[in-house]
Amino acid sequence: MRLFEILLVLSCFALLVDLLFIKRSAKKTGVVLCIGSGVIFVVQLLVEGYRWQLLLVYIMTALFILIVLFRHSKKMVNLKIGKLLKYSLSSLIVILLVVSTSLSVYLPVFDLPKLDGPEKVGTQTFHFTDQNRDEVLTEDQSDKRELMAQVWYPTENRNNNKRETLFPNDKEMFKKYIQSFSASLKLPDFVLDYWKYNRTNSYENVEILPSTSPYPLVLLSHGMGTSRVLHASQAENLASHGFIVVTIDHTYSTFATLFPDGRVTDYKKNTTTLDDRTKTGNIWTKDVEFVIDQIEKLNSGAIESQFKGKIDLNNIGVMGHSFGGATAFNATYLDHRIKAGVNMDGSLYEVENRDVINKPFMFIRSGNFKDWLANFDNDRNSDDEVTKSLSDELHIMKNVINQGGSMIYIEGTQHFNFTDLQFYSELIKLTGITGDINGKRGSSIVNQYVLDFFNKQLKGTGGNLIQGPNEMYPEVKFIDPEDL
Known part of the structure; x- marks a missing residue:
């Protein structure tokens, strides 16, 4: 995974930890986490670029930022849910994040190996x-x-x-190229879209x-x-x-x-x-x-x-x-x-x-x-x-x-x-x-x-x-x- 992808996943889990284990009164901690996660989110999209493998991480990060901010708001109603439901939902979320992260690891954006020659x-x-x-x-x-x-x-x-980049920079040419590859492999076009970053x-x-x-x-x-x-x-x-x-x-x-x-x-x-x-x-x-x-x-x-x-x-x-x-x-x-x-x-x-x-x-x-x-x-x-x-x-x-x-x-x-x-x-x-x-x-x-x-x-x-x-x-x- 690329640097900001790793940071994004870590910040997403940090937000989840805040929701589960940090008291509502620790407002400063929540705000800092939200700002940091938001910055990482934006930088990852702008610098490294979106890829579908991280879709669940994107959704969860945005959702967690909103929930944490509202949680520390004075207008937020103190909702109570049972521990069983709370930890069941948390477990499901963790599983989804692990799946998304695993897809990013096993279908990676990569650079070709560094050259060992002098030129x-x-x-x-x-x-x-x-x-x-x-x-x-x-x-x-x-x-x-x-x-x-x-x-x-x-x-x-x-x-x-x-x-x-390994594949053509021109968007239209890259699209045609990937469409042909996708058809040969019998895959939807979007599955190979992230190859544009290699x-x-x-x-x-x-x-x-x-x-x-x-x-x-x-x-x-x-x-x-x-x-x-x-x-x-x-x-x-x-x-x-x-x-x-x-x-x-x-x-x-x-x-x-x-x-x-x-x-x-x-x-x-x-x-x-x-x-x-x-x-x-x-x-x-x-x-x-x-x-x-x-x-x-x-x-x-x-x-x-x-x-x-x-x-x-x-x-x-x-x-x-x-x-x-x-x-x-x-x-x-x-x-x-x-x-x-x-x-x-x-x-x-x-x-x-x-x-x-x-x-x-x-x-x-x-x-x-x-x-x-x-x-x-x-x-x-x-x-x-x-x-x-x-x-x-x-x-x-x-x-x-x-x-x-x-x-x-x-x-x-x-x-x-x-x-x-x-x-x-x-x-x-x-x-x-x-x-x-x-x-x-x-x-x-x-x-x-x-x-x-x-x-x-x-x-x-x-x-x-x-x-x-x-x-x-x-x-x-x-x-x-x-x-x-």
């Missing part, structure tokens, strides 16, 4: 249209493939701009930090049906360590993609079969290749921007989560411009002719990988299509390790611990899509290993963490190729 981070969003590629996920044959890409980069933030560590449209040498580039792809929004902390962390990072929204494969003209596209299911996965994967791979084309234009000045000459196109990495992780592998294999890649818990959708990859690559898997591998050994000799594809995937992983790549899994994590979803609510753990590990701890571990990998492969520094077990991170286990 501040700027961000700028671009709208790209591939005029050479038809949009095959819509019915309009004239549609071209459109993408939203967000660039994260080191900055000085000379003008001391305020940190950006903050990043980044500053929008500020100048890039001057450097004597260009910055290495990393492209980041989200998972199927999620969004680039869920990877903001990973992008920020890399940027704070001297990388330029580009997060991509793969249109029609997100919960919501918001375009500058106010259009919002939602998720279209298109990965039912292995063939569907491959077709969609090819679209995503081309998205990555196209965005690299556009980054080259930004760097050359063909597209006017502040990034001219600032990007090291000889050192490009790609990473992704889930389906985006599989895309990172596919793009690394196919695109000669990509030097190294990271797959975060993504099952490959293209395993044909991918046996030998002569580039550095790292697979990071969730905590249940070892158990999954043991269970899969029982079915390894099956002839069905899915089992064969998984067997080929394990063979690829083995080759990656044997050629100097890395493969680890992180105990205590589940699939969505590789996204920012773990910061949205502790209740998400109950669904099983995130593991028992503390969200910030899990995020930090992933960030440290990804950073160490790209430092080594794109900057020629570091590389200590990916060499083997480290006592600072006992949750991280390295896979032996013989286990595959």
Whole structure:
């Protein structure tokens, strides 16, 4: 909970205590409590903003202020009620306040984890249209493939701009964005309204930090049906360590993609079969290749921007989560411009002719990988299509390790611990899509290993963490190729 939210809850309980246990003659105490609570109430609404989780606290605080003031008024009739009724009502009120407070704690307004790199981070969003590629996920044959890409980069933030909110500041755009998310989750719009307060560590449209040498580039792809929004902390962390990072929204494969003209596209299911996965994967791979084309234009000045000459196109990495992780592998294999890649818990959708990859690559898997591998050994000799594809995937992983790549899994994590979803609510753990590990701890571990990998492969520094077990991170286990 935020500071004034905590103070508001405490003042509400203080007012209740005054009503229950303080004598009417203690007028000064009651008046001071009412004034203090009123000030906190107003400041919380004006500074931090209203959110529905605290509705009962708002109502009770206002009601208690009025009752306490009237109670100490000379005109107030001395009403007497039985102890049973008095304490029954008090108990009910306490329960309602606890429920409201708990909702605020478990559905929190949050800031992304603080950066551990030396640089501040700027961000700028671009709208790209591939005029050479038809949009095959819509019915309009004239549609071209459109993408939203967000660039994260080191900055000085000379003008001391305020940190950006995670979601759009514009009220209408935020409303459209949330409506799409809410519809996907089958929730009323107001339930997610408080997301407008969530903050990043980044500053929008500020100048890039001057450097004597260009910055290495990393492209980041989200998972199927999620969004680039869920990877903001990973992008920020890399940027704070001297990388330029580009997060991509793969249109029609997100919960919501918001375009500058106010259009919002939602998720279209298109990965039912292995063939569907491959077709969609090819679209995503081309998205990555196209965005690299556009980054080259930004760097050359063909597209006017502040990034001219600032990007090291000889050192490009790609990473992704889930389906985006599989895309990172596919793009690394196919695109000669990509030097190294990271797959975060993504099952490959293209395993044909991918046996030998002569580039550095790292697979990071969730905590249940070892158990999954043991269970899969029982079915390894099956002839069905899915089992064969998984067997080929394990063979690829083995080759990656044997050629100097890395493969680890992180105990205590589940699939969505590789996204920012773990910061949205502790209740998400109950669904099983995130593991028992503390969200910030899990995020930090992933960030440290990804950073160490790209430092080594794109900057020629570091590389200590990916060499083997480290006592600072006992949750991280390295896979032996013989286990595959």
